[in-house]
Each structure stands twice: as C-alpha cells, then as structure tokens.
Amino acid sequence: MGAIRRIETRIRRQAAFAASIGLFLAVVIGEVGASLMAPDGLNYMPFGYDFPAFWVAARLFLTEGIAGVYDVEAFIALQLPLAPQESVLLWHYPPTYLAMVMPLGWLSYPVALLSFTTLGLALWAMTVRYYRAVPQPLGWVVLFGAPAVVLTLIQGQNGLIFAALSGLAFQARAKGRLWLAACLIALGLGKPHLSILVPVALIAARDWPLFWRCCVTCLGLLGAVTLLLGADVWLAALNNTPLLRVAMATGDLWAQQVTAYVALKMLGAGNGLALVAQAISAMVAIVAVADVWRRREVVADLKLAMLFLATLLVSPYAFRYDMVLTLLGLSLLAQVLLRRGMRPGDKLIMLLVWIAPALSPALAVALGLQIGPLVMALGVALCWREAVVERRLA
Template sequence: MKTDAHWLNRERLTMYPRIFLAGFFVFGLGCVFIAKKMFDLNGIPFGADFITFWGASHLALTGHAQDAYNNSLLLKAEQLVIPAFRFNYIWYYPPSFYLLVLPLALLPYVAAYWTFMLSTLWGYLLVFRRIIRGKMAMWCLAAFSGLWVNLICGQNGFLTAAIAGAALLTVERRPFLAGLFIGLLAIKPHLAMLFPVALLAIGAWRTLITAALTAITFMAIGTATLGTAVLKAFLANLGYARLFLENGGLPWKKMPSMFVFLRLLGTPVTWAYAIHFVVAVMAVIAVWRVWRHCRNRNLRGAALMTATFLVSPYVYDYDLAWLAFPIAWLALDGLRSAWLQGEREVLVAAWLFPVLMIPIAEAVKVQIGPLVLGSLLWMTYRRSAVSMTDVTATDGHAAQFDMAP
C-alpha cells in the first residue's frame, strides 16, 4: 500500500471542483446568450434529447401513441415546440418508459423540461447522499461532468442512475424493495442486464423474482394504457437501433462502448461484435466474482455500475451520470484501506471523461470510453481481490467524505 504524499491533496480537491463548476456555469450562460430561437450555434435545440420525450407525450395524449415510433410523425410533434426543428431523433423506448413520460406534454416545453430534470436530479442527489456525505463530496458531485452532460442533453441519466443506485443500496437489507427498483430499471433494459448476474451470484432469489415480476407488470401496464401497437412498434424499432449503431447512423462520438471504439478504428462489424462480446464476458465474470466472493458493498456496487457500460454496445454519454456512484464508493474504500498506485488518477479520469469523450473522439477518432471504464473496473476488481473477507463497507448509512493528506 502506498502512503506517500499525493498530488491530489485536500487543497487541490477543494479547488478543482470549484474551477470546473465555474467553467460549466460560464459555458451554460454563454449558450443562453448566444442561443437563437432555442437553438445553439450548432443548431442543437434547448434540452436536446428532451424534445423527443415531449413530442412522444404529445402524440400519446392526443391518442396517437404509436406515431412516436414513426420518425416523420414524431418530428411534426417536435416542431410544435420549435417550428424550425429538423433533427431526426428516433424513439426507441419501451411502453414502460413511455408511460413514465406520458404526462410531460400537459406542460409547456420549458416547464416540462425543468420539471423532469429537477425531479430526477432530486432522486439522484438523495441516492448519492445515502452513499456519501460532506461538503467536499457535494462539490465534487456538483462539478461532475456526467451530471452536466445529462442536464444539457435533457436525458434520463439521473433517473436510471437513481434507480440502479437505490437497488444496490437496498439489495441486502430490503430484498423486495431492491427487486422493485431493478424491475423499474427495465425502462432501459440494456442498463439492467448485470443485475441478474449479481443476484444469482449471491442467491438473492426473492429480489430476482420480484424484479422480473415488476418489469413484466410495468411493461403490461404501459402496453394496456398506450395500446398493443406501441409494443409492436417498439420491437420493430429495435432493428433500426441495431442497424444505425452498426453503420454510424448514431453519433459514435457520444457512445463509450467497446463496439463503437472498434468501429471508429475501422473494424468490420462482425469483428467488432466478436471483440465486444469477449470484453462483455470478461466484465460479467468480474461482476460475478466480486459479488460471489467479496462482501464489501461499496466494491459490489462499483463493479456492477461500471461493468454495465462494458456489456451493452448501446450506451451514451448522458448515461455516464451513473459514474458518480462508483467514484464515490471507490473513493470511500480508498480512504478506508489506503490507496494503490494509480487509483486516484483513474478516479479523476472517470470524473472528467464524460465531458472530454466527445472532443477527444472528434480530434483523434478514438473513443476513450472502454479505456477509462476498463481501468475503473480493474481498479474495483483488484481491490475486491484483497478484501474478499473484508466487511468494511457501510451498513446502509452514508459515510462522511474526507480527503486524506
């Protein structure tokens, strides 16, 4: 274990988040001042992706829910907000998530945006504070680039992160409640894929069954409310999602998966899938071993949430709001048991990479996501290997964050 003084001391950890937070505020204010008719200089609308949520809600409230899966009809609904809107955003979400955003168009667009973003941010903060407390931790979260990326995109990263984090915090003491949370995460099924692995590893059958029943029930309610045509359209659009992922129809620079890393390098689709599959299997094995053999709750949570981004080829920069929780868990574990070489650098890289990922991909045509995420998972796995019988994790109450000198 290394005990030498490190460059990331208390003074720097106090100063750096404030500098980055000021930079985000300046950037945000600049975007507001230079925006023209709700567009920035790149032609991106205010709230970006949120316009699809509002448009889908409007179609459903007017009795045409299935039309959200038709690009041209969804575009017409979005143009009710911004007549000059021309972007071809596609609706891939299942009936369960559709049901969740159904009421949004009852409000004007801007009011709906802030209602959705602030309410999901509130849940995100609640879960974060169950993991870690203290002014320094809150400053680090406030300046976390993943938080700002999700806020600017107008996406659901706060919501999915809060649900996943709440499930991990309750899985041992409240298995039924954890199952409910995991079932709700089926609003984005590809982000819930590793929970069955973890639950099987610890024999949490009640949680697993509850999660499956919750997911099925929620999907059934959404289908019954919105119509079977919505379910059929959702299933049909999955093929388009795969096709656009493979051929670059989706913005690869915003997708931190191994598959996209390989496609940006020019790897053929078949080989990209094959190598991604190998990496995904390794991530699954890491999660299984950590959950099976390590009793440290912090490392279990960090392993699952990090590995999720190495398993699914379809992940976005706004989903990286999740990383606040693994970073917090690993920081707490490092402060309790001392740091290994390079670990603090990995955490800093993970803290910065949601906002650096796109400019780096544009500049050098390399998707750094798998490199950062792989390092974060390796750090978690290495720590778990030396604490297989250690029960030093919190008992369900948030720990106080304090940076060691």
Template sequence: MNPHAFRHAPSKSRPLPALQVAGPRRRPHWLNANRLRLYPLVVFACFALFVAIYLFRLNTQSGISPLMVDFLPFWSAAVMALQGHAVDAYNVHALSLIEIGAMPHFATVDGILPWLYPPNALLMIVPLALLPYKLAAVVWLGGAYLLFVKTIRAILPDRQALLPALFFPGALFVITVGQNGLLTAALAGCGLVWLRRRPVAAGICFGLLCMKPQLVVLFPLALLCSRSWRALAAMVLTAGATLGFALLAFGTGTLGAFLHNTGIATYSIESAHATLARMPTLFALATLLHAPALLAYAAQGACALLAAAAVCYAWGRESSHALRAATLVCASLLVSPYLYDYDLAWYGVLIAWYCRHALAEGWRRGEREWLVVLWMAPLAGMLIVAMGPFQFMPLISLITLAMLVGRIAVERRAAPVLQAYVDE
C-alpha cells in the first residue's frame, strides 16, 4: 500500500481496502532510480550502434531502404499541394516522381510509398514544402520528438521520467522510419492533459488528431460519456473547419482521391501485401494464422467493441483521470485493422498516465514489470514478430486494457468505504 494513500482517514481496527504493492514492503523494488537512468542509456547506445551499422550498409550495399524513408510521401505530397496539384498527391505514380527527385536512392528500392491521409492532414503539412527535403525531415521529426517529450513531462513531471521519455524505443523507432507516431501521440497526450482545465484547447488537439482518423474513433465516445461538452464541440468544430479549409484550398477531388486510396490500403491488408508483422492488430494476428478474411474482420470487430466498452466503463462514471486517459489511449490502439508499429509511440503516453496514477495511489504486483514490457514493445514488430511470424502485439494491448479496467474497478470499490471512514 502507498503509505500516503489513506493519510486523511482516521485509524480504525478493521482493515482498509488497499491496492497491492509490488513485493514485500521491507524490500525495495528492483526498478530503482539507478536502473531508470541506466536502461534508457543502454537502449540509446544500442540504437546509435544500429544506426551506424545501417548507414555503413546503406553506403556499401544496394537495395537497402534509406533511413526516415517514410517521410518521403509527407514532403512530396506537401510539394504537390503547394504547386497546386494536391489531388495528384493521391496518385502513386505522380507522387513517386517527386519522391525519387528528393531521394534518388529510393528508385533502387522495391516498393511504393503512397499518400494515404485525408485532405485536412495535407493542409497541416503544406509548410514543409517551403523547406528542402532534409531540413524538412529534421524540422518534422525533431519538432514532433520535442513535443512528445514535453507532453510526457507534462503528464509525469518526475525528473526520473526524463531519460525513459527521451530514449523511449518507440520514439527512436519513429524517428528512424520517419513517421508521424510522435506527433499523434503528443496531440492525444496534450489533449488529455488539458481536458479538465482547458477543455477547448483539448478539443482542438483532438480535432487535429483527425489527421489520422483510425486513431481518434473513441475520443468522441469518451467525451460523450464524461459529458465534456465544450471539448467535444471544439473537437467537432476543429475537425470540420480543417477539412473544410482543406477542400476549399485543394478542391473537393482530394476527398474522393483519399477515399479511393483508402480502398487500396484495405485491399493491401486483405491480400497480405502489407507487412502484417508490423501491424499490431487482431486482424493481422488472425491473418497470419491463416484465418479467412471474414473471420479476421470479425475478430477485429469484437476487439473494437471490447475497446469501446472499456472506454464507456472508464469514462461513464467518476474515476481517476489518469486511469481514464490511459484507458482511452490503450483502447484507441485496438480499434482499427490498419495500424502500424510506429503508432505504438502511443505506449509512451499510456505508460506516463499509468505511472502518474500508480505513483500517487500505490503499485500492484507486477505492474512495473509490465510497464517495462510496454516500454520495449514498439520494437517487437521488427525484431521478434517478423521472425515468427506471430503477431502478439494486440494481446499485449488487450492485457494492458484489462489491467486498467481492473484498476478502475478496485478504485471504485474502495471509494465508498474510504468516504465512510472520512465521514466518521
């Protein structure tokens, strides 16, 4: 039990309900401050060595994909939009000409990098086209990284959390591939930080998060359940306004082109052309086990319903905001069949909210060990699942969601008894 958890309650002879602690009270936990400093530094050293080896192979061997290559469609789509050809950003052949012009080495790599985001996302990235490709990549990824770390610090201001946030494997992985996982994680985290005190600002963050619609599905549900009307209104207005401005700026044809490309992405997943080992979804798990597409979609649908039910349970009644936030972040990763390992940067926000609650209310047995697993998990798709392949990542998310729901249930059972002690 956290020694301060019941500091306002008078002493009683009968036992108080309590959260379990991890291990005997007389023995400190193995994950101490020294290890919290050492392990992130070891991970960063391994990451730096990996990058050095990768760059050496890139310069000496052919057919190896460059680092940060996933940033290519972002910058190339921004260039086409700035030149007045936004609808052509959704044309793979037209887009690839810009991509190869920015990175000629990409022409030797077997693969395509389409633009699969809605027009409001195109509106957000247009300023990148004002910069040369390499500088734009530094601004995009570096800015998102700093925003992500600042968000983690806002959730968990403890100085011991700085190194785990700076060298979070999920963050380093996103920078390596050049994706947007850090930006979306920061938007979700910022919105949840501001929700209680600055609901309009929170709603704007959630509205901007609609640049990746598959990750934002459960946010309106959470706001509805908690009756956060101002945040919900701000979210709807922001999403509608950005989409409206994008269509005015780029033409309504971009919306139809986006929907068409969404169909291409869906076909790619169903036909297993996509890299399922890098997709931490129940659909990918079932497909890799050779289940028919109908059964795989049914499994994903059941998973999405379970995630929605967890959000309703967490946000529908009074409970710790940190637990609510962690539940929403975790559940959002279980909805869509179209999710990639770089989206698991959201685990960083999830871990921060979980730690914020546990540091105030006490740790239960095994929780810190499980958070270490979550901290390392974003690398699993590249290092473990691809060797199987068995896509176990959605199981990790489901177990975490069950832990959060269980923790909320314990908190709610304890609340009436604690109130009775205070009243007496």
C-alpha cells in the first residue's frame, strides 16, 4: 500500500507540474497572439518589456539626479535601444518606488532584469506557502500558473513584489510580529494604490497597535526617501502629474487597466460620469472592507480575502498585473468555501477572477468592454455573502 501511495503522489506531482507548464505556455501564447493581432501596428514585445522604465529611471537618477528622471528626451534616448518599437514608457511612479529600484541602476540591464525577476519569484514563493487553498501541489499550480503571475513576469512588472509584501505583512500580523508587519506595509508605499485600504481595515478592526506602528514606519520611510533622493524629488513628482493624466486620457493603455473609470470611458462615457462610477466603486470597496473587518465573528481568512479583492476597486489607476493581489484574496476565499461548501455559481465567479488578467484585454480590444472591475466586484460580493453567513451563524 505504501508503494502505491508513493506512486500516486508522484503521479499527482507530475500532473501538477505539467498543468503548471501548460497554463504558463497557454498564457504566453495568448499574450503573443494578442500582441501580434493588436491594432495600430503594435508588435510583440520581448520578455520584460515594461522593465526598461524602471532601469532607465534608476540609471538616470544615479547619473543625472532627479532632473534626469523626468527629462523626457533623456528618458526616451536611453530606453529606445531596449525597446523594439518607437513607443516607450515614461516614469510615473512615486519617489518611494524610485528609492526601491535605484540599486538597479548600478547593474547592467540584463543583470538588473534577472535580479528583479528573481526577487519577485522568491517573494511570491514565500507568500504562496501561506496562501495555498489546498496543500497539494495543485495549490502551487493555481497560484504560480495563474495568468496574473505569468503576465507580470512577461511584462517585467512589479505585481509579484507588492502582492507578496502585502501577503507577508498580514502573515506577520497573524504571528504577532507587528513591527515586521508595519515595515512590510510601509514598503507598500512604493505603489500606494495597492495599500489604500489597509488603514481602513486596521481602523475598522481597532487594531491600534499595528495602526500606530504603520504610521511610524511610513513616516520613517518617507523621511528616508527624502534624505536619499533629496527634498526636490517630491516637487518633481508633483509636476509630473499632468503628464500622467495625459497618459490616462489617451486610451493607449485602457485595455490593460481594470478599473471602473476605464470601463466607462471605453463605453464612451464622459470624464465626469467615469469619475462618478469610480467613486461609487471606491465607496463600495471601502464600506465592504470596513464592515467585514469590524466584525469579530468573521474569520481572519475572509477578512483578508475581502481586503485583497476590494483593493483594486478604489483607484482609477490599476493594471491587470496588479491583480496578483486579488489572486491572494481569491485563494483565501477558496479556503473558506472549501471548508463550508460551495454554492452554484461560486466556482464560475472564482474562475472569472482567476482568468480575468488574460481575458479582459482581449475583450477590451475586440468588444470595447473592460470586464476587470465587474469581475472583481463579483468576488467582493461573494466575500460579503460569506461574511453575512458567518454573522448569522454566530
């Protein structure tokens, strides 16, 4: 019997590995196909095609200071040899993220990309250990073979890093390591829109020990960034805001943005109506997180699931690679549903959330319809339903 079980375990592991490779290749093929068929003559871009913006910003800061980072001509000139087409990415990140990527400027481009990718995978592997819905190899497949993860790696983006920081922060909180949790949350200021609901959750839960530690560490990080980069970095970032608004308004990146604002703009709505829709989306997310986190009878997994699933509903600026964070929420929600029993339609909603990063751009290009915010809203609704069930049981 022992030999048979070992054989069965080995077969399951091999099947899980094959499934993971299959998922990875399917998303890669889909990404290549979508790029080749995209309008306006877009060509397929190689692995890590968003990463040059990070490396160029770091290199320019080390050589020319903050003025070089926001010098459009210098930024384009240094980035063009790394890009296979004329369109390039400019720097729209906050100074906190510039401080985080600055060491990349000391490395050559290939070494910097390899280091950045390796760091993301390592942090994600550390996080997946705690967030697998099932302990078998299938749990690793679902989280490592997910479209959000694969696309983040292909694009050379930072979704893995910031999702891992959030996931590890709340694991540290669960273990009572509050200063570590606060430091990890503070690092999330590199992409503030991915941490925007954290204070809402902590205040609703009246977790004042962690809340005040977060205030201290965030202020400390901002002070350290100011000392490292100079006080003028904040003014330069503020002056760059109009350029960011232009990038948002052109529509070139709408297919990859999973927000209510973009969804309405793609349907032809005016800017005012799109902003109203985004405000409603944000208010729903805030109320949902506050309501779930203030109730002691709701289990911790469901609270975290709500926080991670609702986060991208707040900001009008969020991309599909940011949905790595929603993947953590989806896994936690799956753990709750597996313990309690799923209802009809639950699996379909979770599948839609899981596959949305790969599916939403294709639908946006083909039909002019951005399904990202709707899919995440369904995940939030599912979380909220389970929280209501827990309150009734309590």
